Amino acid sequence: MLLLAKLGSGKTLIIESLQLLLGEKISKDIIRSGEKEAIVEADIVLDDASTIRISRSISSNGKNICKINGINTKISEYKEYMNGVIDIHDQNDNQNILDINTHIDFVDLYADGTLDNLKQEYANLYEQYLHINSELSKNYGDDKEKQRMLDLLNYQVNEIENANLKEGEEELLEEKRNMIMASEKIMTNLSEAESQINNSVLDSLQIAMHNLEKIEKYNEKFGKLAETIRGAFYDIEEVGSDISSLSKDMDYDEKEQNDIEVRLDLIKSLKRKYGNNIEEILAYKERTNKEIHDIENLDDYISKLKEKKDELIELMLEVCKKIHDIRVQSAEKLSQNINIELKDLEMANAVFSVDVELLDSSKFNKNGLDRVEFMITSNVGEQEKPLIKIASGGEMSRIMLAIKSVLSKIYQTPVIVFDEIDTGISGIAANSTGDKMKNISKSHQVICVTHLAPIAAKGEHNFYVSKYVENQKTKTIVKKLDESEVIKEIARISSGNITELALNHAKELRNMKCA
Numbered sequence: 001m002l003l004l005a006k007l008g009s010g011k012t013l014i015i016e017s018l019q020l021l022l023g024e025k026i027s028k029d030i031i032r033s034g035e036k037e038a039i040v041e042a043d044i045v046l047d048d049a050s051t052i053r054i055s056r057s058i059s060s061n062g063k064n065i066c067k068i069n070g071i072n073t074k075i076s077e078y079k080e081y082m083n084g085v086i087d088i089h090d091q092n093d094n095q096n097i098l099d100i101n102t103h104i105d106f107v108d109l110y111a112d113g114t115l116d117n118l119k120q121e122y123a124n125l126y127e128q129y130l131h132i133n134s135e136l137s138k139n140y141g142d143d144k145e146k147q148r149m150l151d152l153l154n155y156q157v158n159e160i161e162n163a164n165l166k167e168g169e170e171e172l173l174e175e176k177r178n179m180i181m182a183s184e185k186i187m188t189n190l191s192e193a194e195s196q197i198n199n200s201v202l203d204s205l206q207i208a209m210h211n212l213e214k215i216e217k218y219n220e221k222f223g224k225l226a227e228t229i230r231g232a233f234y235d236i237e238e239v240g241s242d243i244s245s246l247s248k249d250m251d252y253d254e255k256e257q258n259d260i261e262v263r264l265d266l267i268k269s270l271k272r273k274y275g276n277n278i279e280e281i282l283a284y285k286e287r288t289n290k291e292i293h294d295i296e297n298l299d300d301y302i303s304k305l306k307e308k309k310d311e312l313i314e315l316m317l318e319v320c321k322k323i324h325d326i327r328v329q330s331a332e333k334l335s336q337n338i339n340i341e342l343k344d345l346e347m348a349n350a351v352f353s354v355d356v357e358l359l360d361s362s363k364f365n366k367n368g369l370d371r372v373e374f375m376i377t378s379n380v381g382e383q384e385k386p387l388i389k390i391a392s393g394g395e396m397s398r399i400m401l402a403i404k405s406v407l408s409k410i411y412q413t414p415v416i417v418f419d420e421i422d423t424g425i426s427g428i429a430a431n432s433t434g435d436k437m438k439n440i441s442k443s444h445q446v447i448c449v450t451h452l453a454p455i456a457a458k459g460e461h462n463f464y465v466s467k468y469v470e471n472q473k474t475k476t477i478v479k480k481l482d483e484s485e486v487i488k489e490i491a492r493i494s495s496g497n498i499t500e501l502a503l504n505h506a507k508e509l510r511n512m513k514c515a
Contacts, residue, residue, distance in 0.1 A: 023079030341402035394424025453494035457509035
């Protein structure tokens with residue numbers, strides 16, 4: 001358990017650095033005035049003792065550079081990698097727990113994977129359900145409006161079909177147009193190449209070949225050279241023939257050029273209306289044909305959709321009831337264990353419970369049909385009420401810590417950060433809060449920012465965060481304290497002054513660390 005004693009706002013830089021490492025959006029104000037960028041690096045030690053270095057820099061122009069083991073990584077991939085590595089719990093989490101929409105997530109998490117397959121099955125059905133509702137919501141109006149829509153869609157299909165488009169056609173037309181525009185230059189160079197082959201190259205090769213043939217009887221190498229030249233002669237002769245054919249194909253007239261321009265203009269016009277290329281235009285035609293078919297057969301189509309929707313509702317209800325039963329079981333176990341934790345946190349009279357209500361089928365949502373809400377009774381004899389209506393700041397801190405303590409047993413997150421969650425608590429409750437954090441640290445690395453002496457005394461490794469001015473610049477320093485320095489700091493934050501009495505009290509708190 002690492003502990004950072006709160007001193008002014010120096011610790012804010014540490015929390016912001018951790019948020020930066022997690023890939024969260026951070027204001028450019030974190031960059032020191034006059035500097036171009038801020039860089040944060042951390043080493044993650046894995047179970048096998050190997051180390052992964054992660055780093056992220058943010059520049060004054062807004063550019064992010066994320067690296068994993070020195071390799072540049074996209075911010076989306078970086079965030080996904082870091083997801084589940086560090087969980088920062090601060091006072092905002094105390095507010096989040098008051099949001100009823102988050103309560104179902106806690107219950108599902110405590111189900112420890114038993115809901116995963118059912119939730120995936122439901123998600124697939126729900127996606128189909130949403131699609132059908134979207135189709136049913138389409139309104140083509142009365143018969144006159146339907147006919148107007150059909151006329152428009154048929155016009156669009158006919159316009160595309162009459163164009164008789166072919167995939168790849170536009171590229172071929174543009175290539176041919178470019179050749180027409182450069183035809184004079186092409187013809188001049190083809191003619192010169194053909195002339196050189198026929199009047200120079202072939203004659204020279206033929207003479208060389210005959211000369212070698214005359215002496216091949218003296219050495220077989222002369223004959224092989226003659227054969228090589230003979231092959232080259234025929235190859236180049238064929239090249240000359242190909243050039244001649246290409247020259248004839250370059251015989252364009254003004255009408256052909258005009259036809260190409262007209263065709264390209266037509267394609268350009270269709271692209272403005274229906275897609276970025278011919279493939280997209282043809283795909284648009286297929287979709288439009290389907291829509292025409294749907295409108296022309298609308299009554300039958302709607303009837304089939306409603307029938308399919310009824311089938312889906314039955315399947316979704318069946319899955320939702322199974323999910324509900326598991327959530328009720330999970331909620332009961334979660335409530336029991338949280339109540340145990342609350343008693344340890346000096347809330348012995350509080351009774352925490354989770355209300356899981358199965359709604360009717362008109363309330364399908366991404367989570368199923370359950371409405372989940374945290375309820376609590378703070379004092380004996382009081383009626384159970386929603387958490388949001390009765391919990392004070394100190395109570396919220398302890399309730400959130402109780403939830404974290406219970407969920408930590410199934411959390412995969414290796415690092416948990418508690419950032420001043422001890423607001424509103426003191427005395428015995430503060431000591432119990434420290435014990436809970438220490439207990440969590442048995443299975444997770446815990447980093448805690450606190451201003452309470454009973455909590456600070458629980459730390460295995462204590463750090464002092466302070467600020468100082470050097471060369472007209474404010475700097476933050478984090479110093480690891482030895483045992484004597486820890487005692488002094490606990491004494492200081494408990495009484496404000498380092499007196500003999502405060503030091504004795506600090507030593508007593510430290511002696512209770514392992515209790």
